[in-house]
Amino acid sequence: MNYVQQAAFVLLAGSAIWLFTRNSIRIKNNIFLGRDKDISGNASARWKNLLLLAFGQKKMFRNPLVAVLHFVIYAGFIIINIEVLEIVLDGILGTHRLFLPALGSFYTFILNFFEILAAGVIAVCIIFLARRNILKLKRFISKDLNGWPRSDANYILITEIVLMTLFITMNATDRALQLQGAAHYNDTGNFLISGSLASLFEGMSVTSLVALERICWWLHIIGIFAFLNYLPYSKHLHILLAFPNAYFARLEADGEMENMEHVQKEVLYMMQPELAPTGDAQSMKFGAKEVTELSWKSLLDAYSCTECGRCSAACPANQTGKLLSPRKIMMDTRDRLEEVGKNIRRNGEFKPDGKTLVNDYITVEELRACTTCNACVKECPVSINPLDIIMELRRSLVMEDSNAPQEWNAMFGNIENNFAPWKLSPDDRDAWTKEMS
Amino acid sequence: MQVPTMAEMMAGGETPEVLFWVGCAGSFDQRAQKITKAFVTILDKVGIKYAILGKEEMCTGDPARRAGNEFMFQMMAYQNIQVLDGYGIKKIVTACPHCFNIFKNEYPALGGSYEVIHHATFLQQLIDEGKINMKEGGAFKGKKITYHDSCYLGRANDIYEAPRKVLEAMDVALVEMKRCKSNGLCCGAGGAQMFKEEEKGTIRINIERSNEAIDTGANVIAAACPFCNTMLTDGVKNREKENEVAVLDIAELVAASM
Numbered sequence: 216m217n218y219v220q221q222a223a224f225v226l227l228a229g230s231a232i233w234l235f236t237r238n239s240i241r242i243k244n245n246i247f248l249g250r251d252k253d254i255s256g257n258a259s260a261r262w263k264n265l266l267l268l269a270f271g272q273k274k275m276f277r278n279p280l281v282a283v284l285h286f287v288i289y290a291g292f293i294i295i296n297i298e299v300l301e302i303v304l305d306g307i308l309g310t311h312r313l314f315l316p317a318l319g320s321f322y323t324f325i326l327n328f329f330e331i332l333a334a335g336v337i338a339v340c341i342i343f344l345a346r347r348n349i350l351k352l353k354r355f356i357s358k359d360l361n362g363w364p365r366s367d368a369n370y371i372l373i374t375e376i377v378l379m380t381l382f383i384t385m386n387a388t389d390r391a392l393q394l395q396g397a398a399h400y401n402d403t404g405n406f407l408i409s410g411s412l413a414s415l416f417e418g419m420s421v422t423s424l425v426a427l428e429r430i431c432w433w434l435h436i437i438g439i440f441a442f443l444n445y446l447p448y449s450k451h452l453h454i455l456l457a458f459p460n461a462y463f464a465r466l467e468a469d470g471e472m473e474n475m476e477h478v479q480k481e482v483l484y485m486m487q488p489e490l491a492p493t494g495d496a497q498s499m500k501f502g503a504k505e506v507t508e509l510s511w512k513s514l515l516d517a518y519s520c521t522e523c524g525r526c527s528a529a530c531p532a533n534q535t536g537k538l539l540s541p542r543k544i545m546m547d548t549r550d551r552l553e554e555v556g557k558n559i560r561r562n563g564e565f566k567p568d569g570k571t572l573v574n575d576y577i578t579v580e581e582l583r584a585c586t587t588c589n590a591c592v593k594e595c596p597v598s599i600n601p602l603d604i605i606m607e608l609r610r611s612l613v614m615e616d617s618n619a620p621q622e623w624n625a626m627f628g629n630i631e632n633n634f635a636p637w638k639l640s641p642d643d644r645d646a647w648t649k650e651m652s
Numbered sequence: 653m654q655v656p657t658m659a660e661m662m663a664g665g666e667t668p669e670v671l672f673w674v675g676c677a678g679s680f681d682q683r684a685q686k687i688t689k690a691f692v693t694i695l696d697k698v699g700i701k702y703a704i705l706g707k708e709e710m711c712t713g714d715p716a717r718r719a720g721n722e723f724m725f726q727m728m729a730y731q732n733i734q735v736l737d738g739y740g741i742k743k744i745v746t747a748c749p750h751c752f753n754i755f756k757n758e759y760p761a762l763g764g765s766y767e768v769i770h771h772a773t774f775l776q777q778l779i780d781e782g783k784i785n786m787k788e789g790g791a792f793k794g795k796k797i798t799y800h801d802s803c804y805l806g807r808a809n810d811i812y813e814a815p816r817k818v819l820e821a822m823d824v825a826l827v828e829m830k831r832c833k834s835n836g837l838c839c840g841a842g843g844a845q846m847f848k849e850e851e852k853g854t855i856r857i858n859i860e861r862s863n864e865a866i867d868t869g870a871n872v873i874a875a876a877c878p879f880c881n882t883m884l885t886d887g888v889k890n891r892e893k894e895n896e897v898a899v900l901d902i903a904e905l906v907a908a909s910m
Contacts, residue, residue, distance in 0.1 A: 470808025471757035482726040531838040536854030587843030588803035613720030634710035
């Protein structure tokens with residue numbers, strides 16, 4: 216019997232890891248469909264960002280209360296997963312609580328700690344569910360999340376509650392078995408939370424208790440493997456990608472826009488033709504219409520987004536009822552990238568599907584509403600830069616399609632002819648000096 | 653008062669300590685011209701050796717670049733760098749956060765590297781050095797003033813304290829809006845929005861922001877950007893509060909307190 220269980224476990228763990236690896240490679244390949252961009256150098260500043268922004272969740276603390284709540288789930292996730300190591304080893308080796316004999320009373324101490332965290336996670340998940348579904352915080356009831364994204368968020372919270380409940384129930388039935396002196400159930404000492412629940416199971420027979428304990432054990436680990444494989448399809452992927460995204464976050468001042476070197480050169484050759492290389496001019500692309508024309512960092516951003524909506528809540532355009540929502544920009548980018556990736560896997564190369572990121576996902580009106588104020592960039596806890604995408608798409612609209620509002624075209628003309636955005640004579644630029652007394 | 657140009661200084665064999673980059677708004681917009689005049693009045697009173705480019709100054713290309721027209725931006729940047737380097741300019745002060753940001757962060761990649769300082773920081777330094785002496789019981793002493801953070805000074809370049817220190821030096825009663833500093837709400841002008849009609853929405857951004865500023869009960873909304881100034885002035889007029897609430901640049905506040 217035990218061997219059957221061990222074999223089943225190894226098979227389960229193996230397939231879960233295989234499936235997850237396959238999906239991770241799929242996502243990595245999708246991200247590298249993006250335009251090449253050299254993001255390297257200054258490793259110390261990057262590690263610092265990784266530690267402060269991702270590991271330390273620094274930006275979450277712009278709202279300290281929510282930050283603490285979120286930190287409980289985060290710490291619970293990382294720390295309780297140490298216990299998963301024991302569970303996995305037990306599963307493979309057919310042992311029960313492998314670490315107990317070696318650790319002794321220290322085992323009781325850390326399991327107690329895990330249980331307190333687990334209870335904390337349950338409490339916070341309930342609060343978070345309430346914030347989304349009962350208190351209906353503005354950024355959670357936004358139409359950005361209609362459909363799957365809203366369910367996704369709820370599924371994650373519910374799954375976490377279920378997993379933690381299974382973990383505690385498993386310990387409680389284990390304790391009940393210990394108290395009845397059942398074989399193989401060695402005394403772990405009394406855990407704070409499951410210990411007080413053990414009395415609920417007093418009346419049950421050893422057989423049904425063992426069954427219940429095993430069911431909890433199996434469901435808990437199956438749940439964890441399922442959750443692992445749910446990540447690649449979910450906004451919850453941020454728990455992994457927040458780390459590389461913080462590492463590759465831009466280090467320049469937020470106000471700096473990326474330079475377009477090929478345009479710079481083109482202008483230089485126009486002004487100083489003697490510098491221009493001989494031979495036919497190469498055709499050039501300006502900005503991005505499609506996900507594959509965005510930088511790989513923008514695509515990593517899209518997969519890192521957990522759709523919390525802090526960006527859109529801070530966006531001046533969004534706050535005043537404009538169509539623009541930086542969160543939707545990120546979600547659209549990810550959705551389109553998934554579609555393009557699927558298309559490529561199916562056809563060997565991208566087969567035109569008559570759609571592009573701009574127009575079919577992100578509309579011109581959304582792009583036009585941005586004031587480039589950087590509020591979205593400042594807010595994002597996982598170092599996403601929606602402004603980079605907005606600007607790349609704007610560049611393509613203006614330079615590839617000559618698609619600009621009439622007033623902007625007039626402004627461009629004025630800058631070109633009068634060296635100022637208004638239709639005023641450059642000779643009057645210093646007219647004010649004559650009015651100085 | 654004579655405002656010296658670089659060409660005149662060069663002809664006289666002189667070099668200014670700092671170039672005052674006036675910017676398009678400061679040069680042409682009637683409201684912003686008052687800010688420009690206030691700032692040169694301060695420079696003159698303090699005895700700073702400065703110059704302007706005069707007719708040789710051109711748009712930095714900021715609105716073109718942010719609208720998506722990189723070509724136009726690169727053309728303006730090329731010409732400006734030629735002029736600035738031709739005069740051997742080392743240090744630039746400007747009263748416009750957009751000019752400040754683009755010189756400081758974006759011209760270096762094109763070969764135009766200068767020490768760039770925004771007038772908020774410049775004024776703060778002059779105050780710290782004791783070069784600006786405020787009148788006893790100045791015009792704004794004890795007055796309730798709120799400060800509106802410009803995005804291109806604040807979030808874009810992390811300058812939040814300098815303008816506030818300038819206000820504190822005038823003993824004003826500074827009241828903050830809820831959305832201030834890195835949480836500050838944009839005035840609605842950035843990203844070339846100044847030059848087009850706002851997209852469809854429920855309220856204009858400048859009205860939303862002006863309402864927030866007016867609701868602090870301040871008599872003065874202080875700004876440090878000519879575009880914010882325009883947007884907020886319009887917003888105050890929209891609430892018909894122009895007789896009770898003034899929108900003033902920090903340079904105007906300082907000039908009136910000296």
